[in-house]
Every structure is written in C-alpha cells, then in structure tokens.
Amino acid sequence: MRNVFAVARKDLVVEWRARLLLVRVLPFALLVLVLFAVALDSEALLERAAAGLVWLAAMFAALLVVQRCYDIETADGALDMLLTSVVEPSRVFFGKLLAVVGQLLVLVVVLVGGAVVLYGVRVDAAGLVLLVTTVVTAVIGLASVGTLYGAVVAQLTGRDSLLPLLAMPVLAPLLIGASRATEAAFGSQTIDLATGWAWTALLAVFAVVFTAAGAASFATLTEPDA
Amino acid sequence: MSDTTPTPHGAALLGAGTARRSLGTATPATRIIGLLTLATMTWVVVSAFFITSPDVVQGDSVRIMYAHVPAAWVAYLAFVTTAIASGISVVRRHRTLGFDRVAGASAEVGVLFMGLALVTGSLWGRLTWGTFWQWDPRLTTTLFLFITYVGYLAVRRIDATPERRAKRSAVLALLAVLEIPLVHFSVVLWRSLHQEASVLNPDGDVRLDGLMLFTLFSGVVAFTLGFVWLVIHRQRLQALVDLQGTVGLDSAIAARATEAVLR
Numbered sequence: 001m002r003n004v005f006a007v008a009r010k011d012l013v014v015e016w017r018a019r020l021l022l023v024r025v026l027p028f029a030l031l032v033l034v035l036f037a038v039a040l041d042s043e044a045l046l047e048r049a050a051a052g053l054v055w056l057a058a059m060f061a062a063l064l065v066v067q068r069c070y071d072i073e074t075a076d077g078a079l080d081m082l083l084t085s086v087v088e089p090s091r092v093f094f095g096k097l098l099a100v101v102g103q104l105l106v107l108v109v110v111l112v113g114g115a116v117v118l119y120g121v122r123v124d125a126a127g128l129v130l131l132v133t134t135v136v137t138a139v140i141g142l143a144s145v146g147t148l149y150g151a152v153v154a155q156l157t158g159r160d161s162l163l164p165l166l167a168m169p170v171l172a173p174l175l176i177g178a179s180r181a182t183e184a185a186f187g188s189q190t191i192d193l194a195t196g197w198a199w200t201a202l203l204a205v206f207a208v209v210f211t212a213a214g215a216a217s218f219a220t221l222t223e224p225d226a
Numbered sequence: 227m228s229d230t231t232p233t234p235h236g237a238a239l240l241g242a243g244t245a246r247r248s249l250g251t252a253t254p255a256t257r258i259i260g261l262l263t264l265a266t267m268t269w270v271v272v273s274a275f276f277i278t279s280p281d282v283v284q285g286d287s288v289r290i291m292y293a294h295v296p297a298a299w300v301a302y303l304a305f306v307t308t309a310i311a312s313g314i315s316v317v318r319r320h321r322t323l324g325f326d327r328v329a330g331a332s333a334e335v336g337v338l339f340m341g342l343a344l345v346t347g348s349l350w351g352r353l354t355w356g357t358f359w360q361w362d363p364r365l366t367t368t369l370f371l372f373i374t375y376v377g378y379l380a381v382r383r384i385d386a387t388p389e390r391r392a393k394r395s396a397v398l399a400l401l402a403v404l405e406i407p408l409v410h411f412s413v414v415l416w417r418s419l420h421q422e423a424s425v426l427n428p429d430g431d432v433r434l435d436g437l438m439l440f441t442l443f444s445g446v447v448a449f450t451l452g453f454v455w456l457v458i459h460r461q462r463l464q465a466l467v468d469l470q471g472t473v474g475l476d477s478a479i480a481a482r483a484t485e486a487v488l489r
Binding site: 148152153156157158162165166168169170172173176177180199202205206209210213217220221223 | 316370373374376377378380381384385386393394396397398400401404405408409411412413415416
C-alpha cells in the first residue's frame, strides 16, 4: 500500500512541477465546451445535451492526461527503473491509476462548473448526491481504462494516435452510463433520479472490471521482451 | 544472402513440404480447402441469384441474406479464434509466436468479413427499413466490435519486435472479450429507455423454405472454408515476414563479420 502511494505521489509531484494539467489540459477541456456551444448554436439544445458534452470533453482531455502519465515514465527509461525496484507491477498500476484519478477529478469538476456557467444547467440537492457519486465512479472507470490502454501503447511508435482509437470504443459504455446519470442529476425531463442511480451501478461494474483487468495485465504489458 | 533460398529455419517453420517449393504458403491441404471453397461458393452464388425464389414480403432483397449471415458468422468465428489463440499465447511461456500469428491472421479476416456484414446489412436495411442505419443494440455492438478490432490491427502493424507485438496484441484481444458484453449491455439498457416503436423488427420477417435454408447453410459452409483457407495462408505469410526480419538481419550481421575478418 505504501508503494502505491509512493508511485501516485511521484506522478502528482512531477505533474505539479510541470503544471501541464493547469496550463494545457484544463484550458483545452473548457475550449471543447465552448466549441460545442458554437457548433450546436442553440441554448435549448445545449441544456439538453450538456451531460453528454461534459463527458465527451472529459474523455478527450483524459486521453491527454494518460498520455502524459506514460510519457514521463518512458522518457529516460524511468519505467524500467521503477520495475527493477522491488515494487510489484500491479502496485505500480494502482499508483498510476490513483494519480490519474486525482487529476481527472479536478478536470471533471471544472467541466461540470463550466456546464453550469456556459450551458445554464442547474443542480438541486438530491441531484448533487447523484452527481458526486456519478463523477467519482465514472472517473475511476475512465482512469482505469486510460491507465490500462496507456500501458498497452507505451513505448510504441505512433502511440498518440493509437490511444484514442483503442480506448474510445472501450469507453462507450462509460460514456453512455455517465451521460445518462449526469443528465438525471442535471434535472433533465427525460430521465428521473432513480434511473440515474441505476446507471451508476453500471459505472461501478465498469470501474471494477477494468481496474481488475489493469492490475492483472500490467505485469505482462511492462515486462521486458524475452 | 538472398531471401529466396530456403533456409533450415524456413523448413522447420513451414514444414519440410513447403521448403522444397521456394517458400510458398500453399500445401496440398490448403489446395483442397481452396477448391472446396470455390466449389461451395459457386453453388451459393448460382442458387442465391437464380434458383431460390424471392421472398413474399421482401422480394429480391432477401438474397442479400445469403452473403450477410455467413459474413457475420465468420466475423464472430474469427474474433473467437483470435481470443482463444491470444489466451493460449499469454498462458504459454514459450513458443507462443505461432498462436500470435493465428490470432492476427484471424482478426484480419474477421475485420474484413465484419466490414462485409455491416455493408450488406446496411444495404439490406435501406431496402427493407428505408434507412441505412438503426441504433439497434445488435448493430451498435457490432459497430463497436468492428472499431475495436480495427484498433487491434493498428497495434499489430506497429514496427516492434514480434515478441512485443505478440504480448501487447494478446492483452488487447483478451480485453476485447471483456469489453463486448459491457458495450452490448449498456447499449441495450440505453436503447430500452427510448421506447422506440418496434415496427422495424431487425430480423425481418422471412419465411425460409427448404431450398432457401439449404442455400443459407451452404453459404455458412462456403464462407467458413474460405475463412480457414485465408487464415492458414495469412499466418504462413506472417511467419515468412517475421523470418525475413530475423534471418535477414542474421545474414547481414554474418556478412559484416566476414567483411571485418577479411580486412
């Protein structure tokens, strides 16, 4: 457990010193929200689509975070160093996952704030509980898929364009579930709160499945070639 | 030094029979499978276009079924084969590259046939439903499956050592097995909320008489034989490509070494 936190702390410290999340990823995510508004050009449509757009923007921006989280490892062979230390590969995975979860939580909170300001969505108290639960479970799922597929493409040439192609289809259930649950939390007319809660169950299953899959396959993905 | 000379490596990899014939990928067995494919395929084409009668409701557009159903079947068969071969190559510690090549070859053929199934299905949909696409759970899942394996093939094309390629792609293929039920389940749940009128029955309403059923079954047999034939050839071709990578380098190093001694 201590190793997990050490890896997570290392990633977050590197991130904090570079402040890439703050100066590139967050502005990019907000820009996507603005561009959606320009493209759709209708306030009624925006309010209706807000939940889906928030999660779409979160997905795009999350890929940047994940890319970054492996680039700091593969530069200078840092990942090999990490694996030659006595840390178990699955703990390295959990550490990196934790760091990505931390960054994505900040990202999604900013995006939801952006939706409130730009798209005019409102959240009441009951909706807020659902919203927080949705954000936490969906972010864990998003981060686990990102960290896992980031490891699949790590150290391969052309990984920047590969990661979206591989991760996006896998994230489809998450996008569906998170958008519907958030739609319910935003007080949409189409989905009630109870259905919203049912979607968070799917998100939880998704998060558990891909966290387990990542922990199980991380050793195979990172071991040196025979 | 020339690549056309059969090497002991090549003979071991491909079986003694092929090494004698300048490293082709055909063997008597594949020739028989190829001929059988050709024969059954000819029967299917003739029967589907000329012998079977048009459907009472759908008319001539029902003939698309004879290509569509077998193509979809082969695509799923191919992805199951990929998953099994990948599973074996992950579990076994040694001599796994053969399974990796089968997995890759099968996925390639699978993507081709799934593409065929999507195109034929969408043409049929235009004729029968009046629209190319429906966000029906089965269609949506199939589309995601298709994109997933396109991504899988993209990873396989990357310039890496065969070992690294094998490892990464095997994990990907196994993850696809996890992904597909989740995608399907979520899409079913998603669509069920929309209460769409189910006028458009995705199965159509086809009454199959004996000959139609037999033609459809022949189609499945013909496409399956074609699948086996393609996969065998494709994986042997991949073996040759890998061989060229390693043996080509070895002979180059050997040549360089002799050069250095001579100097």
